[in-house]
Amino acid sequence: MTTTSEHEQHDGAEPARIKAELTGLPETLLWTLWNRACEAGRADAVLDDPMAGELIQALDYPFEERLGPPHPLFSQVQGLRSLTFDRTVRQYTDRHPEATVVALGEGLETAFWRVDNGRLRWLSVDLPEAAALRRAVLPEHPRLRLLAQSATDLSWLDAIEDPQRGTIVTAQALMMYLRPQEVREIIAACADRLPGGALILDSMPRWITGLTREGKIRIGELTIPPMRWSMAPGDRHRLYAVHPRIADVRALTMERGRGVTGRLIQYQHLVPVFRSVSPAVTLLRFA
Numbered sequence: 001m002t003t004t005s006e007h008e009q010h011d012g013a014e015p016a017r018i019k020a021e022l023t024g025l026p027e028t029l030l031w032t033l034w035n036r037a038c039e040a041g042r043a044d045a046v047l048d049d050p051m052a053g054e055l056i057q058a059l060d061y062p063f064e065e066r067l068g069p070p071h072p073l074f075s076q077v078q079g080l081r082s083l084t085f086d087r088t089v090r091q092y093t094d095r096h097p098e099a100t101v102v103a104l105g106e107g108l109e110t111a112f113w114r115v116d117n118g119r120l121r122w123l124s125v126d127l128p129e130a131a132a133l134r135r136a137v138l139p140e141h142p143r144l145r146l147l148a149q150s151a152t153d154l155s156w157l158d159a160i161e162d163p164q165r166g167t168i169v170t171a172q173a174l175m176m177y178l179r180p181q182e183v184r185e186i187i188a189a190c191a192d193r194l195p196g197g198a199l200i201l202d203s204m205p206r207w208i209t210g211l212t213r214e215g216k217i218r219i220g221e222l223t224i225p226p227m228r229w230s231m232a233p234g235d236r237h238r239l240y241a242v243h244p245r246i247a248d249v250r251a252l253t254m255e256r257g258r259g260v261t262g263r264l265i266q267y268q269h270l271v272p273v274f275r276s277v278s279p280a281v282t283l284l285r286f287a
Contacts, residue, residue: 017060018136025177025225026130029107032078032173034063036109038070039079046257047079051110051138058137068220080254081202082111084281085172088200088252089115096166096196104151104186105174108134112144125149125156152182154189167197176204176227183229184242191243191286199284200252203231233280248285 020030037052039045056063064070089111093099100121103109107130112122122144126134131148147156151174160167169190175183190199209227211217217224239249 015058017058018133020059020061020133022129022133026107026127027222028173028225029130029133030059030061030063031067031219031222033108034067035071035075035078036082039075042075044258045079046076046255047083049079049082049110049114051113052108055108055110055137066221074219076257080257081172081281082109084252084254085170085200086111086115087255088198088283089168089170090117092166092168092198093117093120096168098162099166099168100160100162102156102160102167102169104156104169104171105130106134106170107173108137109172110138111170112141116143121145121161123147123156123159125151151186152178154186157189157193160194163194163197167194169194169197169199171199171201173202175201176209176229177225179228187239187246187284188243191245191284194286195245197286199286200281201284202281203229205232205280206230231280231282236282239282239284245287246284247287248283250283252281252283254281 022030033052033055036047036049037056040047040049040052089101093101093115097117097119098121100123101112101115102123102125103111104125106124106126112124116122120143122141124131124134124144124146126146126148127150128148131146134146145159147159149156151171171186175186178186187199190197204227208217209230212224212227215223215226233251236249236251240246
């Protein structure tokens with residue numbers, strides 16, 4: 001991993017860490033990174049992600065003081081969610097090996113290095129402050145581009161070089177922070193512009209999004225920003241109405257994790273009580 005520093009590095013000295021001065025919604029990318037790194041550092045980790053730990057070491061940010069000590073449930077959920085997105089991207093690129101993967105609101109995810117088949121192209125779209133931090137701590141790659149803009153600025157669709165080779169869009173830990181109309185506009189634009197493509201998103205239940213709008217969910221010292229959009233698992237079918245080219249909407253089953261908790265996470269979308277308190281992952285396919 002390559003990093004940059006504001007100060008000259010002296011021979012034999014440890015490389016200076018990069019300050020992560022984020023607030024509001026962009027700061028949540030550090031929470032997901034922290035959980036992913038904590039999970040990947042376990043001997044029985046559900047996610048193989050050594051770069052996450054390297055990022056923790058490269059950043060000047062009080063992770064444990066600000067976000068709390070490693071939490072085995074949060075870390076496993078984050079690891080399994082990332083693994084579910086990875087698996088779905090791989091399944092798509094197995095059929096379309098030169099496809100473009102568009103990662104909306106990617107933060108410091110390292111999925112490109114986990115799923116790269118040597119031929120796919122990757123387009124990362126994030127807010128300017130998040131994009132700047134990503135540029136500072138993650139290596140460049142000739143098949144990876146980064147756009148510093150909001151996912152709601154749909155001009156990122158124009159940056160997809162060859163949609164005919166296939167496109168899969170990921171929106172991990174993003175849609176819930178957007179307004180319902182913005183979510184519909186992104187989905188509709190993808191369906192309209194990306195025939196044969198797909199979109200993976202996750203959503204939170206209504207009661208959790210309501211608590212965030214009241215400022216009542218805190219992780220350590222971090223108050224989770226207001227979540228504007230929610231979707232109950234039973235409401236997935238309503239996504240068909242967003243655009244006529246949406247050909248398939250389905251729940252994605254997570255990989256099995258550790259112990260009883262891991263089994264519950266895997267089948268949460270099938271258990272009415274549990275799915276009302278858990279994030280849900282959904283795949284949409286376009287005709």
